[in-house]
Amino acid sequence: MAKKRIACLISGRGSNFKAILEETNRGKINGEIVLVISDNPEAEGLLYARESGIPHMEFSQSEGESRSRYFERIFLQLEECAVDLICLAGFMKVLSPNIVRRYRNKILNIHPALLPSFPGENAQGQAVEYGVKISGCTVHFVDEGVDTGPIILQEAVAVLDGDTEGELSERILEKEHVIYPLAVKLFCDDTIAVEGRTVRILKKTDLR
Numbered sequence: 583m584a585k586k587r588i589a590c591l592i593s594g595r596g597s598n599f600k601a602i603l604e605e606t607n608r609g610k611i612n613g614e615i616v617l618v619i620s621d622n623p624e625a626e627g628l629l630y631a632r633e634s635g636i637p638h639m640e641f642s643q644s645e646g647e648s649r650s651r652y653f654e655r656i657f658l659q660l661e662e663c664a665v666d667l668i669c670l671a672g673f674m675k676v677l678s679p680n681i682v683r684r685y686r687n688k689i690l691n692i693h694p695a696l697l698p699s700f701p702g703e704n705a706q707g708q709a710v711e712y713g714v715k716i717s718g719c720t721v722h723f724v725d726e727g728v729d730t731g732p733i734i735l736q737e738a739v740a741v742l743d744g745d746t747e748g749e750l751s752e753r754i755l756e757k758e759h760v761i762y763p764l765a766v767k768l769f770c771d772d773t774i775a776v777e778g779r780t781v782r783i784l785k786k787t788d789l790r
Contacts, residue, residue, distance in 0.1 A: 586613035586666040586770040591673035592620045596627020598671035598692055601759040602766050603634060610789045611763065613770040617663045619656060621675055637663075653678035660685075667769055669762075670724065682726055687776050689724035690769065692762045694754045696720060696736055701729035706754060707747040717741050717750060719758045721765040723776065732781045734774065735761045764789055 588606075590599040599618065605611045618631040618638040631638035639659060643652045657680060660668065670677075670691040682689065695705035697720040700712075709717040718738040725731040737757040741750060764787075768774050773785040 583612060583772070587616045587664055588613045588667045588669060588766070588770075589617040589619060589660055589663060589665040590615055590627075590669045590671050592618060592625055592627040592671050593622045593674040594625055594627065594672050596620075596625065596630060596671055597755065598758055598762050599627050599669070600630060602669060602671070602763050603636070605763040605767065605789055611767045611770050613667065613766065617659070617665065619659065621673065627671075650678060650680075653681060657681050657684070667766070668724075669766060671762075676728060677724060679726055682724060687723050687732075690734070690762075690765055691722055691724050691729070691731070692758050693720045693722065693729050694751065694758065696738065697722060697729055697733060704747075706751040709741060710745055710747050710750060715741055717754065719754050719761060721761055723781070732776055732779050734765045734768070734781045734783075737761045760789075 592599050603615055606613055606615060615636055618627065618636055620628050620640050621642065623640045623642060628638050628640060641656055668685055668689040693705060695709060696718045700708040716738050718736060720733055721735045722733045723731040739754050739757055767787065767789060768783060773783060775782045775784055
């Protein structure tokens, strides 16, 4: 089976991009990261991509540039690289509808909460503020909504008495670095089937 061509979109340190790259380098994922895109020229993840020898590009939205034109430039780059899978790894912009349509069920995102609870920004802070006892993280396909696509994997994390947003965030991030590469592996092994809102995993596996 040919390796899947993966693009990672980042805005900051790109820790989930690094976690996915580590597993591809170990040969645990039947895929290759062929492109890293960032909307932030100062993103730490861009430096890591450069040091790792991965093609990388920075797409800043210029003053007066429309959202549709901005994402058209990204769309053309994704097409040029013939990517099979897009992984949003801390990318802070909502993708344009044309990219979502073109790559339907081929865009993954990781969210630091157990969706459908606490979608959108500051999910960890929302969980602490609400006083829930269990939070966690979710890998899901991206659709036209915000954190509303079909759920692939979830991992629970206990919210401890006295937790700060930062403390909870760090424990959730540890789980993100486990389940996001696993979801990528499942996709690259063609072991995911989407039936409406339900995602079926056709063959159980792990990264050991």
